[in-house]
Amino acid sequence: MDNGTPQSAKIGATFSKEAFFTLSKIPVKDIIAYILVVTGIIYVILRGASEQGYFWQWYRVPQFLFTMEDGTFTIGPLLEGLKITLNITWISMILTYAIGLITALLRLSDSIIGRVFARVYLEVARNTPLIVQLFFIYFVIAPILGIDRLFAAILALSLFEGAYASEIYRSGIVSLPKGQWEAAHSLGLTRFDTYRKIILPQAIRRVLPPLTSLTISLIKDSSLVSVIAVYEMTMQANAIVAETFLTFEIYFTIAAIYLFITVFLSQLVALLERKSKIYN
Amino acid sequence: MTEKKFGDYIINVDNICKTFPNGVKALCNFSTNIRRAEVVVVIGPSGSGKSTFLRCLNGLEEIDSGSIIFDGIPLDDDKNNRLKIRREMGMVFQSFNLFPHMTVLENVTLAQQLVRKSSASVAKSVSMELLEKVGIEDKVASYPAQLSGGQQQRVAIARALALKPKVMLFDEATSALDPEMIGEVLDVMKTLANEGMTMICVTHELGFAREVSDWVIFMDEGRIIEGGTAEHFFSDPKEERTKGFLNQIL
Numbered sequence: 464m465d466n467g468t469p470q471s472a473k474i475g476a477t478f479s480k481e482a483f484f485t486l487s488k489i490p491v492k493d494i495i496a497y498i499l500v501v502t503g504i505i506y507v508i509l510r511g512a513s514e515q516g517y518f519w520q521w522y523r524v525p526q527f528l529f530t531m532e533d534g535t536f537t538i539g540p541l542l543e544g545l546k547i548t549l550n551i552t553w554i555s556m557i558l559t560y561a562i563g564l565i566t567a568l569l570r571l572s573d574s575i576i577g578r579v580f581a582r583v584y585l586e587v588a589r590n591t592p593l594i595v596q597l598f599f600i601y602f603v604i605a606p607i608l609g610i611d612r613l614f615a616a617i618l619a620l621s622l623f624e625g626a627y628a629s630e631i632y633r634s635g636i637v638s639l640p641k642g643q644w645e646a647a648h649s650l651g652l653t654r655f656d657t658y659r660k661i662i663l664p665q666a667i668r669r670v671l672p673p674l675t676s677l678t679i680s681l682i683k684d685s686s687l688v689s690v691i692a693v694y695e696m697t698m699q700a701n702a703i704v705a706e707t708f709l710t711f712e713i714y715f716t717i718a719a720i721y722l723f724i725t726v727f728l729s730q731l732v733a734l735l736e737r738k739s740k741i742y743n
Numbered sequence: 744m745t746e747k748k749f750g751d752y753i754i755n756v757d758n759i760c761k762t763f764p765n766g767v768k769a770l771c772n773f774s775t776n777i778r779r780a781e782v783v784v785v786i787g788p789s790g791s792g793k794s795t796f797l798r799c800l801n802g803l804e805e806i807d808s809g810s811i812i813f814d815g816i817p818l819d820d821d822k823n824n825r826l827k828i829r830r831e832m833g834m835v836f837q838s839f840n841l842f843p844h845m846t847v848l849e850n851v852t853l854a855q856q857l858v859r860k861s862s863a864s865v866a867k868s869v870s871m872e873l874l875e876k877v878g879i880e881d882k883v884a885s886y887p888a889q890l891s892g893g894q895q896q897r898v899a900i901a902r903a904l905a906l907k908p909k910v911m912l913f914d915e916a917t918s919a920l921d922p923e924m925i926g927e928v929l930d931v932m933k934t935l936a937n938e939g940m941t942m943i944c945v946t947h948e949l950g951f952a953r954e955v956s957d958w959v960i961f962m963d964e965g966r967i968i969e970g971g972t973a974e975h976f977f978s979d980p981k982e983e984r985t986k987g988f989l990n991q992i993l
């Protein structure tokens with residue numbers, strides 16, 4: 464019987480060592496791989512820049528973000544642009560979700576006209592380049608509706624991303640078990656109540672991850688509205704680069720800002736997802 | 744057996760046919776009438792159309808021809824009629840179909856508030872009463888995924904009863920359950936039957952059929968092969984196919 468104790472202790476020890484590498488929250492291998500990849504990329508960029516004889520002038524960047532003079536804080540053109548980018552983004556985001564939901568519901572409805580309309584919109588918005596849509600809405604639609612370029616940009620972005628959103632919603636809705644519909648029907652719930660109380664709350668939880676990806680795309684695609692001269696962050700960056708030739712510094716800076724916003728957003732959604740997982 | 748008093752006919756099913764899009768004939772010239780307070784058990788081999796019959800009664804499946812009249816309301820294309828009928832019929836499914844994003848209590852109160860427009864407090868007290876009746880009163884704040892199959896099915900029964908239906912439909916309510924949980928669900932069904940609820944049960948539980956049912960229907964290939972009182976049906980079946988089926992499962 465004496466034999467038993469050390470043996471089981473040994474098994475326990477090997478298990479916990481295994482557990483440290485496979486189950487622990489710190490993915491050591493991944494971190495090493497990540498550092499190697501990032502170092503490699505930086506090396507290639509620096510090497511490329513030095514081959515071109517690029518003259519790094521990072522010290523000139525902060526003034527485009529903000530300036531401090533006599534204790535007064537003034538925001539620079541990049542952050543000015545960021546404000547517009549954020550404004551475009553959040554309004555387009557809400558419109559995207561709304562357009563997507565309406566389109567998805569139309570496609571799943573009994574109305575033939577609704578289904579055809581949704582389908583045509585979806586295919587046009589999804590299968591033509593965003594930049595063409597931007598020009599079309601700005602030069603053709605905006606004068607008819609009498610809207611300014613900022614709203615034209617928001618409209619174009621929302622219509623483009625809304626098409627993708629509708630497919631995301633639709634996949635979430637049809638992925639629910641048929642029994643949920645049947646249970647709601649058997650209780651005499653109306654179609655509206657069934658969607659509102661049973662189907663959508665479940666479907667939206669399911670599609671949170673792809674919807675987040677879409678929102679991230681939206682944030683990045685908002686840089687395209689610079690083509691219709693909306694002075695959002697990328698447009699400001701273009702202007703600064705044209706004046707100062709700080710090409711890499713400025714573009715890296717705005718890339719970092721985009722990255723910051725999108726990572727912040729995905730963390731927020733991850734938190735939301737963890738909270739809504741309770742019932743599963 | 745004590746003699747039960749039945750009322751008038753509450754459901755008239757006349758000559759209904761149902762063919763699925765894939766060409767399978769689920770129901771063929773099917774007729775039956777069901778009286779108030781009657782417990783009808785439908786048995787038969789799988790694919791015989793038992794569940795389809797039940798699902799046609801509350802419009803989950805469309806019938807191709809024939810007619811269904813429930814308590815004077817025809818089940819037709821009129822959406823309002825459909826809603827009315829569904830609201831008077833409770834249905835319990837093989838796979839429970841509870842709403843997983845709602846607590847047990849919310850599952851039971853939902854339809855009372857949306858359909859019957861009950862106030863939150865009334866709906867809650869009705870729900871608590873029903874959950875007590877099915878023995879789930881201590882789990883009202885749980886989510887369905889936290890309950891066993893038997894408990895989920897009992898919640899589903901309470902949910903269906905919450906609208907005070909005139910008829911309860913049970914679609915193989917115990918088929919998805921582990922053997923040790925079948926009893927608790929059947930007990931609830933027996934209680935309901937004894938209280939005079941009109942029930943139509945598709946089931947494989949012949950013991951339940953024998954004990955509780957007033958009328959047994961044996962179906963095969965979308966038709967009624969034989970119908971009779973439980974005593975007659977089990978002790979003295981007329982048709983060869985019924986005998987064969989009973990021999991196979993008993």
